Amino acid sequence: MYCRETDLQPADAELLMIGYGNSLRTDDGVGPAVVQRLSDLLPSQYSGFVEMMTCLQLTPELAAHIASFRRVVFIDASVAIPAGRIAINRMECEESGAQLGHYFTPGILLILAASVFGASPQAWTAAVGCQSTDIGDQLTPKVIAAVERLARHLFRCVTGLIDTGVFSPEMFEGSNVAVGSE
Amino acid sequence: MPQTITIDGVTRIEGHAKITIQLDDAGKVYDAQFHVTQFRGFEKFVQGRPLTEMPGIMARICGICPVSHLMAAAKACDDILAVQIPPTAEKLRRIMNLAQMIQSHALSFFHLSSPDLLFGMDGDPKQRNIFGLIRDHPDFARDGIMLRKFGQDIIAKLGGKKIHPAWVVPGGVNAPLTEEVQDSILKEVPAAIERIDRALDYFHQIEGRYPAEEDAFANFPTLFAGLVTADGLLEHYHGPLKFVDQDASLVAELSPADQRHYGSLIGEAVEKYSYLKFPYFKPRGYPDGIYRVGPLARLIVAERCGTRRADMELGAFRTRLGRSPQSSFHYHWARLIEILYGIEMIQRLLQFPDILNTHIRARARPNRLEGVGVSEAPRGTLIHHYKIDDNGLIQWANLIIATGHNNLAMNRGVRQVAERFVDGNKLQEGMLNRVEAVIRCFDPCLSCSTHALGQMPLRIELCKADGEVCDVLQRD
Numbered sequence A: 001m002y003c004r005e006t007d008l009q010p011a012d013a014e015l016l017m018i019g020y021g022n023s024l025r026t027d028d029g030v031g032p033a034v035v036q037r038l039s040d041l042l043p044s045q046y047s048g049f050v051e052m053m054t055c056l057q058l059t060p061e062l063a064a065h066i067a068s069f070r071r072v073v074f075i076d077a078s079v080a081i082p083a084g085r086i087a088i089n090r091m092e093c094e095e096s097g098a099q100l101g102h103y104f105t106p107g108i109l110l111i112l113a114a115s116v117f118g119a120s121p122q123a124w125t126a127a128v129g130c131q132s133t134d135i136g137d138q139l140t141p142k143v144i145a146a147v148e149r150l151a152r153h154l155f156r157c158v159t160g161l162i163d164t165g166v167f168s169p170e171m172f173e174g175s176n177v178a179v180g181s182e
Numbered sequence B: 001m002p003q004t005i006t007i008d009g010v011t012r013i014e015g016h017a018k019i020t021i022q023l024d025d026a027g028k029v030y031d032a033q034f035h036v037t038q039f040r041g042f043e044k045f046v047q048g049r050p051l052t053e054m055p056g057i058m059a060r061i062c063g064i065c066p067v068s069h070l071m072a073a074a075k076a077c078d079d080i081l082a083v084q085i086p087p088t089a090e091k092l093r094r095i096m097n098l099a100q101m102i103q104s105h106a107l108s109f110f111h112l113s114s115p116d117l118l119f120g121m122d123g124d125p126k127q128r129n130i131f132g133l134i135r136d137h138p139d140f141a142r143d144g145i146m147l148r149k150f151g152q153d154i155i156a157k158l159g160g161k162k163i164h165p166a167w168v169v170p171g172g173v174n175a176p177l178t179e180e181v182q183d184s185i186l187k188e189v190p191a192a193i194e195r196i197d198r199a200l201d202y203f204h205q206i207e208g209r210y211p212a213e214e215d216a217f218a219n220f221p222t223l224f225a226g227l228v229t230a231d232g233l234l235e236h237y238h239g240p241l242k243f244v245d246q247d248a249s250l251v252a253e254l255s256p257a258d259q260r261h262y263g264s265l266i267g268e269a270v271e272k273y274s275y276l277k278f279p280y281f282k283p284r285g286y287p288d289g290i291y292r293v294g295p296l297a298r299l300i301v302a303e304r305c306g307t308r309r310a311d312m313e314l315g316a317f318r319t320r321l322g323r324s325p326q327s328s329f330h331y332h333w334a335r336l337i338e339i340l341y342g343i344e345m346i347q348r349l350l351q352f353p354d355i356l357n358t359h360i361r362a363r364a365r366p367n368r369l370e371g372v373g374v375s376e377a378p379r380g381t382l383i384h385h386y387k388i389d390d391n392g393l394i395q396w397a398n399l400i401i402a403t404g405h406n407n408l409a410m411n412r413g414v415r416q417v418a419e420r421f422v423d424g425n426k427l428q429e430g431m432l433n434r435v436e437a438v439i440r441c442f443d444p445c446l447s448c449s450t451h452a453l454g455q456m457p458l459r460i461e462l463c464k465a466d467g468e469v470c471d472v473l474q475r476d
Helices: A026-041 A062-066 A106-117 A141-164 B051-059 B066-081 B087-119 B130-136 B138-159 B179-209 B211-216 B257-264 B295-301 B308-321 B328-350 B407-421 B429-442
Strands: A015-020 A050-055 A071-078 A086-090 A122-129 B003-008 B017-023 B029-036 B223-227 B241-244 B250-254 B266-269 B278-281 B370-377 B380-388 B394-400 B458-464 B469-475
Touching: A015 A026, A015 A062, A015 A141, A026 A050, A026 A071, A026 A122, A026 A141, A062 A106, A062 B138, A071 A141, A086 A141, A106 A122, A106 B130, A106 B138, A122 A141, B017 B407, B017 B429, B029 B407, B051 B066, B051 B380, B051 B394, B066 B087, B066 B370, B066 B380, B087 B130, B087 B138, B087 B179, B087 B328, B087 B370, B087 B429, B130 B138, B138 B179, B138 B328, B179 B328, B211 B328, B211 B407, B223 B295, B223 B370, B223 B380, B241 B295, B250 B257, B257 B266, B257 B370, B257 B380, B278 B407, B295 B328, B308 B328, B328 B429, B407 B429
Parallel strands: A015 A050, A015 A071, A071 A122
Antiparallel strands: A086 A122, B003 B017, B003 B458, B017 B029, B223 B241, B241 B250, B266 B278, B370 B380, B380 B394, B458 B469
16 A cells, blocks of 8 residues: 555556655654555555655656646645644645745646646645654654544545545535644 | 845755855946855764764755765775675666766756746746746656656665665665566666657757857866766766866876875865855865866766767767867756766666676675765765774764865856846846856755755845845845
């Protein structure tokens, strides 16, 4: 079920979950941690349906990969929301005007997927508020709790997609902007 | 009254830097400086760590070129262990090193620098960016992405992941190549060749449009340095380190064994305005000992590439520009030639009969207390130098990274471009874009950090000496 970067193949799976961040900078590693936890939760027979990957940062070649999926969720740490808080937002493919450096944003990847590879997967960002980005390989307690909540929420979303064909991760506890709390 | 323009931070490079341009009373440029404003400290905080951890720790210096630091660190450890790694392991390390060069060059050229070349230095900044590139040149953007993917996939297939693979270890590599991976990489080679051929065709259509930039983008005589093979061909992993002059004539050479004594040729100066050291060619002193490294330098230092297609392209390069072009504008073309070379050389290495051999690591305990590893990173020559104690713990480390070698040239280049294009009496975005663009020719990698929490806007202020702001340009 759990795929490392080396396993990347042109996929026919329905859903791609990308957890990204630096696991040596404490809570910045929350994205990979959520994907790892979700991998543990999902039965192995889901492997043809959902692909999960972790990476340190988003890079341009990922555009080619996400273009082959119908849905993609980007899971990352955020300093813009309180520690342990979870915010899930539906993404729209629009230019941000941001200057490009050596790492890419989910928005730029979606634009690349649409413009260069002709595919527009539905996309969401799932952000977890982080408490610390200091050097360290352990998440802080609030973020550890958020990992479990978010992984279980995404698990329900995945099973819901299989059962009903509906995937709405932004709908959680009655909110479509920010879900979960410490 | 003297004034200063500050470009803070410089965009479309890796890391945090600013440029200051000093103007005289008439608004003319009289000085300019490239400031690297961040500090990493790896040389200090590895002290006390076991030697065997060095490749893994040093790879963390950079999220773009971790393989380069992995290579140089592993070679320094090989030197301390006093082992000769198995031939298959050396070939596998070479493949990974070339794959990294391809992905890094592809990112630099296609996504960071090509907006300037495709839309013009004075083009509308709203168009002259990745979005304009995607909108107006999607096939070009696709080729860039797929070439980068070619390199990244090789790193992932060999090392288990694209960033910070732990596959290169002291004494060799920790897993052999499988036939399945060998076939999967070879299968992608023809498409990669097609893509770089298309990019070169495209480049030839636009390269002549920038005579003023060719003339003024860090265009001055310097020394050039880089590794070569024993018979003088382009080299990225191991070989003599050559210094040549502006005519490509040999000035000095360090054999691999002599590279422990790199300090006899390379001095390291510091300046108060930057955290980046200023290496210089010691026999000529500081700052006269200015030299350049990287793709352009490597093509000048080498007699030829040693692969068929790359040598044909190098022939076209030298026919148009001469044996030793001095303008750093030509780093772009050199980068494309090196991508082509890298693809061809990976194909060649994968076809060696011993490439699937499982003897891939030599094992030993430390046999020396000091070791030096030298390899070529995408941006130029990389030197790792470690000293250990009797327990194998690092006592001292010195790193000379590729971007550092080019520091003197980048500073002089910024000044040259500013003098040529910047009129302090009437700031225009295109003027200052050129100041940044000359830096992008070198593709500096400053932060080597993967923990980015925001985008730095570009804000340029034209100030009087008393601090009064008299003009501002802002790019969000």
